[in-house]
Amino acid sequence: MADETRKKEILDKLRNGVIQYDEDACREGAQEAVAEGLDANEAIFDGLVSGMEEVGRLFEAQEYFVPEILMCADALYAGLEILKPHCRQMDLGVKGSVVIGTVEGDVHDIGKNLVKMMFDVAGFTVYDLGRDVPLDKFVEEQLKTDSELVCLSAMMTTSMVGMPKVIEKIKEKNPNCMIMIGGAPTSKELADKWGADGYAEDASNALKEAIKMVAFLKKLRDEKAQKK
Amino acid sequence: MDAKQLKQFLQAEGATLVGVGDVTKALPKEIVHLNRGIAIALNRSLTKEAVDKLVRLQTLTEGWLKANGHRSLSIPPDSDRRKDKLITKLYRLFCHKTAATCSGLGWIGKNGLIINEQYGSKLTWATVLTDAPLGADRPCVSSRCGDCDLCVRHCPSGAVQGHLWSLRNPLREIVAYDKCRSLKSGRTALKGKPNCGFCVTVCPYSRNGAKK
CATH class of the missing domain: 3.30.460 (Beta Polymerase; domain 2)
Incomplete structure (x- = not known):
């Protein structure tokens, strides 16, 4: 990548593509990045993710609502699909894999999908169990994949009650595994009471938390680059 | 607006x-x-x-x-x-x-x-x-099918039962969709096309539309 202005042009295209939920622009930007030898990780973080950060801000400012966020996410995925195969494994000291799903009795998975997206972006291996997932399946999958993170989502109070059972079972077998819960009926208090390690109440908060997490990874990466 | x-x-x-x-x-x-x-x-x-x-x-x-x-x-x-x-x-x-x-x-x-x-x-x-504040048209709140029951009589699966729709009870199941679906899957296997379309073709309103 010789030309700095050209690089900025491509990154801007990716960023604006996400913000303006323009899938074609994201795809185009990603293809240009690959063709012209731009670092794929850089394209993801300084292009796509930087756009998603702005989307998170717009959502907080009530400029954007859930439909816009989902369309932005679709645009991000369009770019990510092309860039992913060209990514180097990120060397951050966090080897990430995560089991994620909506618990039994619940079919709401908008928030779950947004969180999953940010894990995808961050280079985690994501085991998506989908929605209406039997409780034991989470425990099984965690043991099988030895993931260090399990994310449980629920929209309804009735299905949320399954969460503490899963947490207990997983912590019993594998105390080091981190568990995050999310969804409208959950709260910080419940998360603490059940022994969950993280919490987000809805899709936007989940997105915010996930963006924070990815932004933190980005910072780590930048610091590392500076040391070199 | x-x-x-x-x-x-x-x-x-x-x-x-x-x-x-x-x-x-x-x-x-x-x-x-x-x-x-x-x-x-x-x-x-x-x-x-x-x-x-x-x-x-x-x-x-x-x-x-x-x-x-x-x-x-x-x-x-x-x-x-x-x-x-x-x-x-x-x-x-x-x-x-x-x-x-x-x-x-x-x-x-x-x-x-x-x-x-x-x-x-x-x-x-x-x-x-x-979210544009466009002036809204007057809604349709009840069925104008009246006594006509052509689609009920012609439905090969018995899914159409003759219930009248009304906005007062929007969640009522007017058609037994499971019956319609099972007929559709049978037809798909047989003819490669799911819809029989009788309930559309026999409807007097649809036939008027076809003439124009």
């Missing part, structure tokens, strides 16, 4: 029917700000061209709304839904029938389909939801 301009614009672009409905009561929390439903219909058989044309009309509507500074969400025609996207999740939250009845373009017939007085059920629908 005047809806007339938008309607004329879309009709000039080839839309058969355009209506604006106040859909406030039918909206789930995620899209509660988009309280106007623009129903767009084409009186063509369900072909790839018809669907493409509808999607084009939707895009034009989105552009028109955006140029006027408003948000929108397109619910594409049923046969043009990509399964693999995140936004697809939201399509299920709103159905075309709601937009069509709220904008007074038809009622839900005994056959469970939108019936328009002029074109019957031979219409393909698309919806654009928006």
Whole structure:
């Protein structure tokens, strides 16, 4: 990548593509990045993710609502699909894999999908169990994949009650595994009471938390680059 | 804000029917700000061209709304839904029938389909939801099927039972969809096409529409 202005042009295209939920622009930007030898990780973080950060801000400012966020996410995925195969494994000291799903009795998975997206972006291996997932399946999958993170989502109070059972079972077998819960009926208090390690109440908060997490990874990466 | 301009614009672009409905009561929390439903219909058989044309009309509507500074969400025609996207999740939250009845373009017939007085059920629908404060048309609140029971008598699966739709009881199941579905899967295996379409072809309103 010789030309700095050209690089900025491509990154801007990716960023604006996400913000303006323009899938074609994201795809185009990603293809240009690959063709012209731009670092794929850089394209993801300084292009796509930087756009998603702005989307998170717009959502907080009530400029954007859930439909816009989902369309932005679709645009991000369009770019990510092309860039992913060209990514180097990120060397951050966090080897990430995560089991994620909506618990039994619940079919709401908008928030779950947004969180999953940010894990995808961050280079985690994501085991998506989908929605209406039997409780034991989470425990099984965690043991099988030895993931260090399990994310449980629920929209309804009735299905949320399954969460503490899963947490207990997983912590019993594998105390080091981190568990995050999310969804409208959950709260910080419940998360603490059940022994969950993280919490987000809805899709936007989940997105915010996930963006924070990815932004933190980005910072780590930048610091590392500076040391070199 | 005047809806007339938008309607004329879309009709000039080839839309058969355009209506604006106040859909406030039918909206789930995620899209509660988009309280106007623009129903767009084409009186063509369900072909790839018809669907493409509808999607084009939707895009034009989105552009028109955006140029006027408003948000929108397109619910594409049923046969043009990509399964693999995140936004697809939201399509299920709103159905075309709601937009069509709220904008007074038809009622839900005994056959469970939108019936328009002029074109019957031979219409393909698309919806654009928006927060633009467009003047809403008067909604259709009850069935105008009356005593006619042609579709009940002609339904090969016995799914059409003759219930009258009314906005007062919108959740009532008018057609036994499980029966209809099992007939459809049988037909798919046999003829490669799922729909028998009797409930459309026998409907007097649809037949009027076909003549024009």
